[in-house]
Amino acid sequence: MxxxxxxxxxxxxxxxxxxxxxxxxxxxxxxxxxxxxxxxxxxxxxxxxxxxISSMGSNLLVIFPGSSQAGGFRGGAGTQQNLTQEDSEAIQRETHHLVALSPVVRGGAQSIFRENNWATSLQGVNPDYLRVRNWDLQEGDNFTEADIRSGTRVCLLGNTVAEQLSPGESLVGKSIRIRNMPFWVLGVLAPKGSTAWGQDQDDVIVLPWTTLRRTLQNSRFNNFSQIIISLDSLDNLDAVRAEISALLRQRHRIATGADDDFTITDMTEITQxxxxxxxxxxxxxxxxxxxxxxxxxxxxxxxxxxxxxxxxxxxxxxxxxxxxxxxxxxxxxxxxxxxxxxxxxxxxxxxxxxxxxxxxxxxxxxxxxxxxxxxxxxxxxxxxxxxxxxxxxxxxxxxxxxxxxxx
Amino acid sequence: MLIRLENISKYYLMGDQKIPALNGIHLEIAQGDFVAIMGASGSGKSTLLNLLGCLDRPSEGCYRLDEQEVSQLNADALAALRNRKIGFVFQNFNLLARTSALENVELPLYYTPGFTAAERRRRAIELLTRLGLKDRFHHYPNQLSGGQQQRVAIARALVNRPPLILADEPTGNLDSRAGTEIMTLFRELNAEGITLVMVTHEPDIAAYARRTIHMRDGVIQ
Incomplete structure (x- = not known):
């Protein structure tokens, strides 16, 4: 049969x-x-x-400049001033799988509104920063590229800062003082909470990086503390790392075999x-x-x-x-x-x-x-x-x- | 000779005791014969029929069916032999339930290599028509009378055109009118040259056969 x-x-x-x-x-x-x-x-x-978990920032790449070296004396990570605006633009232009990119210039200052004052950290960034960090505005608006170009004195307040300076009253559209200079508050960021290691992410003032560099730090240099990048997918992490690394080595003219003068970190552990x-x-x-x-x-x-x-x-x-x-x-x-x-x-x-x-x-x-x-x-x-x-x-x-x- | 049994014996083992069922049987049945086997229950007539039907193998002796020695064949060869040379008719018909008359008749052909579905169907229709069941092709067994069921079973036995039909009490479950019909049919088939061997305990059924064999205690009288 x-x-x-x-x-x-x-x-x-x-x-x-x-x-x-x-x-x-x-x-x-x-x-x-x-x-x-x-x-x-x-x-x-x-x-x-x-x-x-991606939205919490696991699909982020952070690029730090290398350590500076002056006659046998080596500074810590990020002490070299070789991560520039041109680098940032090149990465933005030439890297694939990139969703958004923002430079970060760090600083700190005392902020004052009427009788309240609060010491906080400053993040000088570009308008894409909120997209990179997946961060929403609770009220108000983001600053724009025009603000970056002209170094306008505007800022966005982290939720903690807003709460400390003016409890129960909106600061949007008002003027606060940072290092005794007046800044317009364009918006207040949505609360993001603490990081896994207990740092309050909302204790921050976000402002255009040019404003921070020029006006608050009196610096002519266009170098960054870090460049922060968000990717479309975790799967492309290794590819993008390699791409950026090659690009920066070429731009910084690093000889084959020599060490990188920058560091790229990611959230591999979380991903795993x-x-x-x-x-x-x-x-x-x-x-x-x-x-x-x-x-x-x-x-x-x-x-x-x-x-x-x-x-x-x-x-x-x-x-x-x-x-x-x-x-x-x-x-x-x-x-x-x-x-x-x-x-x-x-x-x-x-x-x-x-x-x-x-x-x-x-x-x-x-x-x-x-x-x-x-x-x-x-x-x-x-x-x-x-x-x-x-x-x-x-x-x-x-x-x-x-x-x-x-x- | 279609069937030639020489000194056939069959024992069953009960523990370590040998129970004889057949004791040195000699029997010859020619092509075209019609033989009735009679005997009390336990006389060995069923055992003999099973041996003739290649459903069982003798413990001793020689069985030649259609000039072929079959007592030493393996199970597959016996299956093929049953398929082509022997048609079975049972007392309780043994039709497949919930299966149409046509499909019941076709059943043996499924185990014959080289038949197409159309050929199987053609043969089944031909036989059922001949046995007067033209309007019962698609009936299930439980929609048929006893006599009709037995005729379907006979059609099944005939479908592969075997030379030999073995019948075990074919009228045992039928009323006398249906029984007479079946025996008349057997006579007709016999007249066409088909050899029939039938076990019965009714003398008036045995009377339809050309000759009758009486068995007692595993031997032919």
Whole structure:
């Protein structure tokens, strides 16, 4: 008998008892549906987690200038003044996968509003800084490129600073003093909270870097404390690092083999943790779902054993009219494969449906990968073969005379 | 000779005890014969029929079916032999439930290599028509009378055109009218040259056969 014939016979004999076939396949349906739904929701959740952590700044690259060296005396990181506006522009122009870039000039000063004063840090940046840091304005507006060009005395207040200078009253549109010079408050930043290591990120005043350099620091130089860059995806981190490194080495004319005069840092550690957590999560869910598949397989074995017992006379008859033992083995094996295969297909539909319902109702992101669907289908056919073998073997071993005599 | 049994014995093992079922049987059945085997239950007539049907192998002795020694063949070869040379008719019909008459008749052909679906269907239609079941092709066994069911079973036995039909109490589950119909049919088939061997315990059914063999305690009387 060829395979198609056996397949057709199997389908026909299963369709003689559609109710029972469906019930038998139910275990597999649930198992496969669980695997697909769980993996989809799990992967969706882990990608949501990645996005969330990215928004906290894990997709950032920070470039520091190197350490200065004067006759055997080496300054610390960032003491050299070789990270310039031209470098920043070159990076902006020539690097791929870049979402936004901002130079940072650091400083500190006393800020005063009426009777209140507060010592805080200053961040001299360009308008893209808020995009890089994924930072929203609570009220007011950002400064613009024009402010950078002309070094206007405007600023954005961190939430802590605003609270300290003027509790309960908006400072937007008002004038505060920094180092005794008047500055217009254009906006107040949304609270960002502390960093993981306890530093208050809201205790800051953000202003155009040119204003900080020229007006507050009285400096003619266009060098930066750091350049901060956000990427489109963590996956491109290494590529972008390499690109920037090559670009800066070329611009700074560093000979092959000599050390970099800059440092690029990223959030690799955080990224690794995220990846680990999400892998672990998916693995855990998959294991749980797989258990339900095994249970479904045992259900199939059970019913196939019942079916073999019930159809003893049929088996005897088939042997009498010329079926070989291998024909019967194959017949029952294909029957359980068809059962679990069809169960797998229905399960896929149910699983995808369930995942979409979860996505719709809980507003969760859901990722349905063809990968997981393929694996689930192969797995379900495998379950059919594995758990169908014992009943099929029992059927093929029956004695024709005994079987025909059975009532 | 279609069937030649020489000194056939069959024992069953019960623990370490040998229970004899057949004791040195000699039997020859020619092509075209119609033989009824009679005997009390336990006389060995069913065992003999199973041996003739290649469902079982003798413990001792020689069985030649259609000039071929079969007592030493392996299981697959016996299956092929049953498929081509022997048609079975049972007391309880043994039709597949929830399966149409046509498909029941086609069943043996699934195990014969080289048949297309169309050929199987053609043969089944031909036989059912001949046995007067033209309007019952798509009926399930439980929608047919006993006599009709047995005729479907006979069509199944005939579908591969075997030289030999073995029948085990073919009228045992039928009323006398249906029984007579079946025996008339057997007579017709026999007249066409098909060899029939039939186990029965009813003398008036055995009377349809050309000759009757009586068995007792595993030997032919």
């Amino acid at each position: 060829n395979f198609w014939l056996i397949l057709r016979l199997a389908i026909r004999s299963l369709s003689r008892n559609p109710g029972r076939s469906l019930l038998t396949a139910l275990g597999i349906i649930i198992g496969i549906a669980a695997v697909i739904a769980v993996i989809a929701v799990g992967q969706g959740a882990s990608s949501a987690l990645r996005n969330q 943790t995220i990846t680990q957590v999400s892998t672990l999560m998916t693995l855990l869910l998959t294991v749980i779902a797989s258990i339900s598949l095994v249970v479904g397989g045992i259900g199939i074995m059970n019913i196939m054993l019942v079916s073999v017992t019930e159809r003893t006379r049929e088996i005897g008859l088939r042997l009498a009219v010329g079926a070989r033992r291998r024909d019967l083995l194959l017949q029952f094996l294909v029957e359980s494969m068809v059962l679990s295969g069809i169960g797998g297909l229905i399960g896929m539909g149910v699983g995808v449906g369930a995942a979409l319902v979860v996505a719709r109702t809980n507003n969760w992101p859901v990722l349905i990968s063809t990968h997981s669907i393929l694996i689930a289908f192969i797995f379900s056919a495998g379950v059919g073969i594995f758990f169908g073998f014992y009943p099929a073997w029992r059927a093929a071993r029956l004695d024709p005379i005994e079987s025909l005599r059975r009532e």
